[in-house]
Amino acid sequence: MADGFPELFDIRSFGRAMDQGFNQIVANYGETLEAIFLPVLKALVMMEKVLLWLPWWGVLLALAALAYAASRRWTVTVAVAVMTFCIGVIGVWEQAMATIALMVISTLLAVLVGLPIGIAMSRGKRMQAVTLPILDIMQTMPIFVYLIPFVMLFGPGKIPALLATIVFAIPPVIRLTNLGIRQVDAETVEAVRAFGASPLQILFSVQIPLAMPAILAGINQTTMMALSMVVIASMIGAGGLGYQVLQGIQRLEISSGLMAGLGIVLLAIIFDRIAQSYGQRMQKSLKLES
Amino acid sequence: MTQTYKIRVENVSKIFGRDPKAALAQVQAGMGKDELLRQSDHVLGLHDINLNIRAGETFVIMGLSGSGKSTLIRHFNRLIEPTSGRILVDGVDVLTLNDHDLRAFRRKKISMVFQKFALLPHKTVMENVIYGLLVDGMAPALAREKGADQIRLVGLAGFENHFPGQLSGGMQQRVGLARALATDAEILLMDEAFSALDPLIRHDMQMQLRDIQARLHKTIVFITHDLDEALLLGDHIAILKDGVLRQVGTGPEILMAPADDYVARFVRDVNRARSVTCGALAVAGQPQGDLVLDASQPVEAAFSALAASDLPIGVRDGNGQIAGVLTRATVFQALARA
Numbered sequence: 001m002a003d004g005f006p007e008l009f010d011i012r013s014f015g016r017a018m019d020q021g022f023n024q025i026v027a028n029y030g031e032t033l034e035a036i037f038l039p040v041l042k043a044l045v046m047m048e049k050v051l052l053w054l055p056w057w058g059v060l061l062a063l064a065a066l067a068y069a070a071s072r073r074w075t076v077t078v079a080v081a082v083m084t085f086c087i088g089v090i091g092v093w094e095q096a097m098a099t100i101a102l103m104v105i106s107t108l109l110a111v112l113v114g115l116p117i118g119i120a121m122s123r124g125k126r127m128q129a130v131t132l133p134i135l136d137i138m139q140t141m142p143i144f145v146y147l148i149p150f151v152m153l154f155g156p157g158k159i160p161a162l163l164a165t166i167v168f169a170i171p172p173v174i175r176l177t178n179l180g181i182r183q184v185d186a187e188t189v190e191a192v193r194a195f196g197a198s199p200l201q202i203l204f205s206v207q208i209p210l211a212m213p214a215i216l217a218g219i220n221q222t223t224m225m226a227l228s229m230v231v232i233a234s235m236i237g238a239g240g241l242g243y244q245v246l247q248g249i250q251r252l253e254i255s256s257g258l259m260a261g262l263g264i265v266l267l268a269i270i271f272d273r274i275a276q277s278y279g280q281r282m283q284k285s286l287k288l289e290s
Numbered sequence: 291m292t293q294t295y296k297i298r299v300e301n302v303s304k305i306f307g308r309d310p311k312a313a314l315a316q317v318q319a320g321m322g323k324d325e326l327l328r329q330s331d332h333v334l335g336l337h338d339i340n341l342n343i344r345a346g347e348t349f350v351i352m353g354l355s356g357s358g359k360s361t362l363i364r365h366f367n368r369l370i371e372p373t374s375g376r377i378l379v380d381g382v383d384v385l386t387l388n389d390h391d392l393r394a395f396r397r398k399k400i401s402m403v404f405q406k407f408a409l410l411p412h413k414t415v416m417e418n419v420i421y422g423l424l425v426d427g428m429a430p431a432l433a434r435e436k437g438a439d440q441i442r443l444v445g446l447a448g449f450e451n452h453f454p455g456q457l458s459g460g461m462q463q464r465v466g467l468a469r470a471l472a473t474d475a476e477i478l479l480m481d482e483a484f485s486a487l488d489p490l491i492r493h494d495m496q497m498q499l500r501d502i503q504a505r506l507h508k509t510i511v512f513i514t515h516d517l518d519e520a521l522l523l524g525d526h527i528a529i530l531k532d533g534v535l536r537q538v539g540t541g542p543e544i545l546m547a548p549a550d551d552y553v554a555r556f557v558r559d560v561n562r563a564r565s566v567t568c569g570a571l572a573v574a575g576q577p578q579g580d581l582v583l584d585a586s587q588p589v590e591a592a593f594s595a596l597a598a599s600d601l602p603i604g605v606r607d608g609n610g611q612i613a614g615v616l617t618r619a620t621v622f623q624a625l626a627r628a
């Protein structure tokens with residue numbers, strides 16, 4: 001019973017004011033924002049087109065090459081090639097390409113935004129104290145809540161799907177960049193300071209390279225979270241594998257849902273293998289070198 | 291008078307902890323290091339240090355582990371800022387330097403070898419050695435040329451493209467040495483720079499350092515645990531205990547006249563016959579016999595002559611003048627004080 005709960009402020013009118021305020025933002029800035037994100041939309045559509053224009057074996061070779069470059073191991077390369085092949089076999093190739101495009105672009109943007117935030121966080125206690133709780137909230141807030149403002153601003157479509165994915169997936173890059181830089185040996189940093197390195201020189205010649213394994217782990221997690229967002233993002237127009245899952249629910253077809261689900265799993269394993277083996281190789285070479 | 295000193299340390303105290311100023315007041319009221327730690331969880335790093343280091347000399351800092359040697363040497367290039375006091379380098383208070391000037395000071399004037407090497411693990415030996423040069427904006431090709439010279443000097447030719455993790459501790463230490471020498475700084479801070487070297491290489495490095503010193507007249511601040519090394523290299527030696535300076539003097543001064551019990555125990559086991567010079571023991575008198583020794587020779591050189599005869603042996607100073615004599619009695623008395 002919530003009867004008699006002290007009413008500290010009028011939550012209803014507060015809510016109304018908030019909604020009105022946001023509506024105002026949508027009315028005033030909606031178009032500007034759309035214009036700002038137009039290039040992003042173009043990039044996303046372009047990437048999707050290229051992936052679909054390429055013959056399937058072209059994409060397969062590209063992914064295998066990426067796997068080899070990252071791991072320098074044939075087992076990983078072959079595994080990635082086989083799994084990519086399976087995506088075609090289960091009949092979800094086109095949807096998978098759309099999902100890859102969304103995932104890659106949103107991960108790229110998340111890294112682009114997340115790295116500087118993580119670096120800023122690593123430089124001061126206060127910045128960290130402010131940012132950490134925000135990240136906690138971002139990660140525990142149900143994902144659906146993010147969809148509301150973005151859909152209001154942009155209407156259903158790829159852009160709100162992309163932005164919601166970024167917001168959802170960005171915390172690991174930020175966290176691990178911060179952590180990685182903080183874990184760099186203090187005496188090593190002190191040594192370069194003793195040689196008169198400026199803060200920027202310290203950052204780029206020592207802190208970021210030595211934090212790289214942690215940063216890569218963060219990017220990997222971000223990729224995985226972006227992928228896990230695709231089903232929900234498809235509810236507001238992201239398309240791709242998620243949309244097929246959604247159709248499976250609507251039409252009560254277990255087969256189409258299952259195949260699309262399998263496709264997502266395969267993509268997750270492929271990108272995880274590539275990122276992990278690259279991270280491991282870097283870690284090993286850093287160990288050898290330290 | 292200020293001008294002849296390269297580095298002056300004036301009333302420097304350093305306390306680690308949350309409220310150093312308050313803790314410093316307690317220390318000034320007479321509280322010791324242990325008590326301070328127990329009562330307020332502050333560590334007394336240094337207490338009221340005063341030092342004058344001359345241009346072109348090798349100044350050695352000694353003391354047991356935890357006595358504050360590394361803390362003190364880090365004040366000279368302001369890696370650590372004192373809780374109170376001043377550090378003057380060439381008459382300039384380093385604490386007044388702004389960021390830009392401080393960086394220039396560290397790039398050009400002062401360089402450092404670290405106790406735990408502190409090499410960059412992701413960079414090769416060559417890249418480590420020329421790091422300071424590149425930071426200062428030197429062209430990479432020229433820097434590599436200079437770097438190659440330094441690498442050869444420390445005996446690591448052929449390892450240019452190895453990573454620190456692929457080298458032994460002693461080799462890593464020499465990379466740190468080459469890195470510090472590469473910038474041609476006038477002041478060299480060396481925090482136990484030779485501690486990880488084996489005796490042979492260590493001796494080589496000591497000789498090289500003396501050589502560098504004789505040629506280039508750098509001002510070297512050298513930390514060591516090894517009294518023999520201190521006596522070999524140091525023009526002056528400072529002895530620290532629990533952040534307090536117990537004695538500063540030349541090697542023979544400290545050996546022959548320890549300021550207190552602690553210093554006396556510290557220097558007890560040293561081979562005085564090898565470290566004390568004839569000059570330090572010479573007393574006024576008329577030499578007899580043919581043998582004349584140089585003031586700079588170790589007392590050891592007089593042993594066989596003293597064993598053979600009772601006559602006073604002449605000691606001549608740097609100009610060839612007779613400065614005094616050694617007798618069997620004075621030498622035995624001096625060496626017996628253990």
Ligand SMILES: Nc1ncnc2c1ncn2[C@@H]1O[C@H](COP(=O)(O)OP(=O)(O)OP(=O)(O)O)[C@@H](O)[C@H]1O
Binds near residue numbers: 358359405
């Ligand atoms: N950053 C720090 N925070 C707190 N205490 C410190 C810090 N740095 C040094 N100390 C303390 O200051 C004292 C002196 O340390 P320092 O490293 O200068 O000793 P040291 O003489 O160089 O010893 P060693 O011979 O083992 O290298 C020690 O008690 C140490 O615990």
Ligand SMILES: [Mg+2]
Binds near residue numbers: 359360361405481
């Ligand atoms: Mg030390």
